[in-house]
Amino acid sequence: MxxxxxxxxxxxxxxxxxxxxxxxxxxxxxxxxxxxxxxxxxxxxxxxxxxxxxxxxxxxxxxxxxxxxxxxxxxxxxxxxxxxxxxxxxxxxxxxxxxxxxxxxxxxxxxxxxxxxxxxxxxxxxxxxxxxxxxxxxxxxxxxxxxxxxxxxxxxxxxxxxxxxxxxxxxxxxxxxxxxxxxxxxxxxxxxxxxxxxxxxxxxxxxxxxxxxxxDLVVVSDAPEECGRCKPWEGKVLRREGPPGAGMVEVEHATEDDRMVSVRVAGSLAEARTAGLLHPNCRHTVSIFLPGVTRPRPKPPSRATYEQTQEQRRMERQVRAWKRRAAAALDDDKRRAANAKVRAYQGRIRELVSETGLPRKSHREQIGAAR
Incomplete structure (x- = not known):
């Protein structure tokens, strides 16, 4: 897995x-x-x-x-x-x-x-x-x-x-x-x-x-809605550990004894992670690479652009911010005005997910609850 x-x-x-x-x-x-x-x-x-x-x-x-x-x-x-x-x-x-x-x-x-x-x-x-x-x-x-x-x-x-x-x-x-x-x-x-x-x-x-x-070798998945930091590593084979830098290596076939195959390695896993791969919110995975057996998998279809996913997160933060403003209000008028802002941003989120097919993450719009 x-x-x-x-x-x-x-x-x-x-x-x-x-x-x-x-x-x-x-x-x-x-x-x-x-x-x-x-x-x-x-x-x-x-x-x-x-x-x-x-x-x-x-x-x-x-x-x-x-x-x-x-x-x-x-x-x-x-x-x-x-x-x-x-x-x-x-x-x-x-x-x-x-x-x-x-x-x-x-x-x-x-x-x-x-x-x-x-x-x-x-x-x-x-x-x-x-x-x-x-x-x-x-x-x-x-x-x-x-x-x-x-x-x-x-x-x-x-x-x-x-x-x-x-x-x-x-x-x-x-x-x-x-x-x-x-x-x-x-x-x-x-x-x-x-x-x-x-x-x-x-x-x-x-x-x-x-x-x-x-x-010794792992492969990075090809994920949709990727960010610029991760994109250079998509589909690449990496050394689990070792020095940075790309190059060809000769390794034994995963299922055939004494048969050697050439594999292009893009660098080390540590190098890729330092460059940004597997950051929080990263959609990429790393799995075992079997020389001579592992084949590239097709890229899953994207529901939206990376920028649209970030816009959704920005609006989620705005919902939480206005809920906090309501919590600190000294009178009912200020509280009602803040809650109106909450509903407005929630409406914009509904429009975005309807337009793109991105999932609505209501738990990320809550304050004082697990996100």
Whole structure:
């Protein structure tokens, strides 16, 4: 059975959902703390005096998140690794026999899973401190802006607070930068990191088993709606490990002893992955290549362009953003306006999937639920 990051993609949802729920709880807690007594002339003094209560409430959210996230991360990576190794064993069962197959089935998994889980826990760890700092900073900022607005004659305290909270709902907890320098908010960052980790676990488990069975060559599928990073590797044969670079290799025929065949290798699997192959959301798979036996498979028909798939994801993000804006609204009018935006973007998504045949992914339009 071929391996792909997509085979473990759903496992990341359990982890990212925990962080999104925590972020929504943070937004809700800050909003309720600020809304209480908003029309009181002593509002500023009351809010500054309640800062310690807010800190305690946020720390309670973070403590619960830390306990749940550590368990969810380990569980997700364990399942992802298991899926990858089972995919390899199914493939090897059709082509390997005796010692090679037995060796593949005997590869231990616990150490690899622990290593991958520890790396992800470390990568997501700064999120907890950032949540506390952001929650308190937003609270102070809203108090400052809302108290100054009436003095300046610009607007009412409620409108100023509503604007500031809307910005918070839009951005969420920010300040996360990946290795490429791209900035993320909390939920998107954790989702990206977890999807990368579970995909890596599935692929690594697959290649660990192929290595134990002494399988050296793999082939990349030809997938529809591919992105520019993956397209150069479609249908190409890769070395499971070894140096980068393309070239011809002489290998023994998969089913005929002592018969050698020439195979053009496009590079190593590590080289292809560094270039972008098997990234999160990648539709490509990698499977065993049998010299002299494996033949190219026809490319499945595309339902849409890659750009259209990305447009669908953009509109899904907009649906979630406006739902967050509704959650942070201080009054019914703002909440109704945000919900109207949600319905408008959902209508545009329905039009796109009707036009292209792309599947509607309603779960990706939800907040506080697994995506």
């Amino acid at each position: 071929p391996v792909s990051p997509a085979m473990a993609e759903n496992l990341a949802a359990a982890v990212s959902s925990l962080y999104e729920q925590a972020e929504l709880a943070l937004i809700d807690r800050v909003t309720r703390a600020l809304a209480e007594g908003l029309d009181s002339p002593r509002w500023v003094d009351l809010k500054l005096g309640a800062l310690g209560n807010l800190r305690a409430a946020i720390e309670e959210i973070i403590t619960a998140l830390q306990a749940d996230a550590s368990s969810a991360i380990h569980q997700a990576l364990t399942e992802a690794y298991d899926r990858g190794q089972q995919a390899a064993i199914l493939e090897l069962g059709a082509v390997a026999t005796g010692p090679a197959l037995a060796a593949a089935e005997a590869v231990p998994a616990a150490a690899a899973v622990d290593r991958l889980a520890a790396a992800l826990v470390q990568e997501t760890g700064p999120a907890h401190l950032r949540m506390l700092r952001t929650g308190l900073d937003v609270y102070r900022m809203v108090v400052a802006e809302a108290s100054a607005a009436p003095l300046l004659g610009a607007t009412t305290r409620r409108e100023a607070a509503g604007r500031a909270l809307a910005r918070f709902a839009d951005k969420g907890v920010t300040g996360f930068v990946d290795r490429t320098g791209r900035a993320w908010n909390l939920t998107s960052y954790v989702e990206m990191a977890t999807r990368s980790a579970v995909g890596r676990a599935a692929v690594e488990a697959h290649t660990d088993r192929l290595a134990a069975a002494q399988v």
